[in-house]
Amino acid sequence: MVTIGDVARTAGVSRSTASYALSGKRAISEDVRRRVEDAVRELGYSPNAGARALATSRTRTIGLLAQFYEDEFAPAMLQYILGVSDTARELGYDILLVTESDGRSALRRITSTRMVDGLVLLNVAENDERLAVLRAAAQPGALVGRPADCSGVDVFDLDFEEAGRLMVDHLHELGHRELLLVSQPEHVVERGGAYVWRLQNAAIERARMRGIRLHPTFVPAHQPEVGRALAELLDAHPSATGLLVNNEAAAAALPTVLHERDLSAPTNLSVVGRYSDEFARTFSLPYSSIESAPDRLGSMAVRALVRRIEGQPGHDEPHVVRYLSPELVDRGSTASPRHS
Numbered sequence: 422m423v424t425i426g427d428v429a430r431t432a433g434v435s436r437s438t439a440s441y442a443l444s445g446k447r448a449i450s451e452d453v454r455r456r457v458e459d460a461v462r463e464l465g466y467s468p469n470a471g472a473r474a475l476a477t478s479r480t481r482t483i484g485l486l487a488q489f490y491e492d493e494f495a496p497a498m499l500q501y502i503l504g505v506s507d508t509a510r511e512l513g514y515d516i517l518l519v520t521e522s523d524g525r526s527a528l529r530r531i532t533s534t535r536m537v538d539g540l541v542l543l544n545v546a547e548n549d550e551r552l553a554v555l556r557a558a559a560q561p562g563a564l565v566g567r568p569a570d571c572s573g574v575d576v577f578d579l580d581f582e583e584a585g586r587l588m589v590d591h592l593h594e595l596g597h598r599e600l601l602l603v604s605q606p607e608h609v610v611e612r613g614g615a616y617v618w619r620l621q622n623a624a625i626e627r628a629r630m631r632g633i634r635l636h637p638t639f640v641p642a643h644q645p646e647v648g649r650a651l652a653e654l655l656d657a658h659p660s661a662t663g664l665l666v667n668n669e670a671a672a673a674a675l676p677t678v679l680h681e682r683d684l685s686a687p688t689n690l691s692v693v694g695r696y697s698d699e700f701a702r703t704f705s706l707p708y709s710s711i712e713s714a715p716d717r718l719g720s721m722a723v724r725a726l727v728r729r730i731e732g733q734p735g736h737d738e739p740h741v742v743r744y745l746s747p748e749l750v751d752r753g754s755t756a757s758p759r760h761s
Contacts, residue, residue: 423466431460482515483726484537484560486524486551488544492608494642494670497715500697501543501565504719512727514538524551532558539726541565541719546613561729563722565715566616567742575725576742577718581616584711584747585624588665588693591709591749593631596757597663597691600628601654602637603671610639620667620695636661642670651678655690662758666694666708673704687756698750708754711747718745 429439434453442449442457485505489495506516517537521527528551531537545566555562556573563575592600602624605617621637628635636658640650647670666672672694686692694710
């Protein structure tokens, strides 16, 4: 492994001079600094994170706590992780990804040992047990997902209530009067996935106001169960003319389900999903959707966190709760029903 001593020898300077040239703690001539930087590039030297932390009180590392649940669709979670990691890299920070099931213990370990400068939490539950540990930590934190109590952290989330209303309103304006709503598995709700019932409850209330019959249901997140559940739902409600999908696995399975039944959107059924444009491209989904913006939410969380880490604003500044307004991406899968 290349050391600072190797850099010093290559540059023809003392070890301390090479260290000062890299840290900026003392005035070094431009010629010496350039030689040290050339040696760093030539040797591929990277300062030890532990030593850097001792010298600067920072590790330039952000902890990212995420979990891959069996009852959720992993590709959707990966998009949030990419949004966080890409922005962290842009801002000069590394990511320490932690996926332990015991989030509280993991948080205590990495905050007490100063392994990270700040933390981003994904899979945020309504009453998330990790938050008490995060609020007690010296490092700042940011969440992607809204808990019941947002105090002490910066929170970023899609406005799921407005998303549910927008989905219903869009199909109501086209003349639909009976809709199906497919949500995540019930286990997601049971463990505190408030985004599921936030969208569902808002959609149910808006449908009631609009005089629409709405049939909400929960379906699995894996094949073949999700495909069977969608087929059974369509069989149970043959008069429904629109389908709202708040379940990425169901959205990915839907083209096959409709093809097997000789149905198409919007000819036989109008479809509106809730997922990202990248997700739609990955799975070749032709359905209009509410943009879930996982990359943007992850980026917003990291940028807010880095501002706190670097003192802009200070730790005593009020924390923020920010919602992304839902946007409908029209892919041509909705139209007036054949029989209004």
